[in-house]
Amino acid sequence: GAVVSQHPSRVICKSGTSVKIECRSLDFQATTMFWYRQFPKQSLMLMATSNEGSKATYEQGVEKDKFLINHASLTLSTLTVTSAHPEDSSFYICSATDLDRSNTEAFFGQGTRLTVV
Amino acid sequence: GENVEQHPSTLSVQEGDSAVIKCTYSDSASNYFPWYKQELGKRPQLIIDIRSNVGEKKDQRIAVTLNKTAKHFSLHITETQPEDSAVYFCAAPLGGNYGGSQGNLIFGKGTKLSVKP
Numbered sequence: 236g237a238v239v240s241q242h243p244s245r246v247i248c249k250s251g252t253s254v255k256i257e258c259r260s261l262d263f264q265a266t267t268m269f270w271y272r273q274f275p276k277q278s279l280m281l282m283a284t285s286n287e288g289s290k291a292t293y294e295q296g297v298e299k300d301k302f303l304i305n306h307a308s309l310t311l312s313t314l315t316v317t318s319a320h321p322e323d324s325s326f327y328i329c330s331a332t333d334l335d336r337s338n339t340e341a342f343f344g345q346g347t348r349l350t351v352v
Numbered sequence: 353g354e355n356v357e358q359h360p361s362t363l364s365v366q367e368g369d370s371a372v373i374k375c376t377y378s379d380s381a382s383n384y385f386p387w388y389k390q391e392l393g394k395r396p397q398l399i400i401d402i403r404s405n406v407g408e409k410k411d412q413r414i415a416v417t418l419n420k421t422a423k424h425f426s427l428h429i430t431e432t433q434p435e436d437s438a439v440y441f442c443a444a445p446l447g448g449n450y451g452g453s454q455g456n457l458i459f460g461k462g463t464k465l466s467v468k469p
Contacts, residue, residue, distance in 0.1 A: 277461070278441060278459045278460065281446065281457070330457075343395040343396050344395060345394070346393075348393070
């Protein structure tokens with residue numbers, strides 16, 4: 236199947252610093268990517284839709300100034316957690332859909348475990 | 353928007369027994385219903401999906417049924433094995449109609465399946 240790669244897989248940062256997470260579609264182009272957050276023992280919660288060449292669409296309750304999304308190319312979307320705080324510690328995961336495939340399965344990156352200390 | 357409810361939250365079965373997980377959705381326009389399996393700390397993996405133009409789909413020990421009138425769909429796993437132990441999530445499209453750039457999924461809260469040898 237299509238491959239979505241996410242980097243880094245784990246990151247520990249100090250409170251107040253910013254962290255950038257990359258999501259790449261390795262063998263297909265993705266005009267749209269999706270960012271989810273998953274707290275321990277909870278479901279995946281959609282944070283935002285990343286649109287290539289335009290502004291991201293954020294879900295209700297997600298601060299756009301805190302979670303900066305950039306989708307500068309058809310294969311790369313980045314999520315930057317700005318001024319991170321311990322409550323931002325979570326598992327962040329992206330997904331993308333290969334528009335050229337007949338079955339529009341959503342492929343997920345391997346996720347990023349963020350720990351803010 | 354779409355709302356997805358999933359039951360049960362935990363399910364324990366003996367090896368060889370069947371397991372059934374149920375989900376309901378709210379948007380009658382929704383046309384795509386995937387099921388994902390997520391092992392601890394890993395990315396969700398699609399195990400089966402169904403579109404609204406069929407009522408049932410089967411893949412070896414896994415099947416999904418869809419009742420559009422009642423707006424619910426179920427995952428059936430037969431002859432369960434210990435390696436089936438994981439968290440299972442159902443999902444439905446946020447905007448109802450799923451396809452390409454509209455691939456943002458709303459997930460159920462998940463079911464932790466434990467298969468005892």
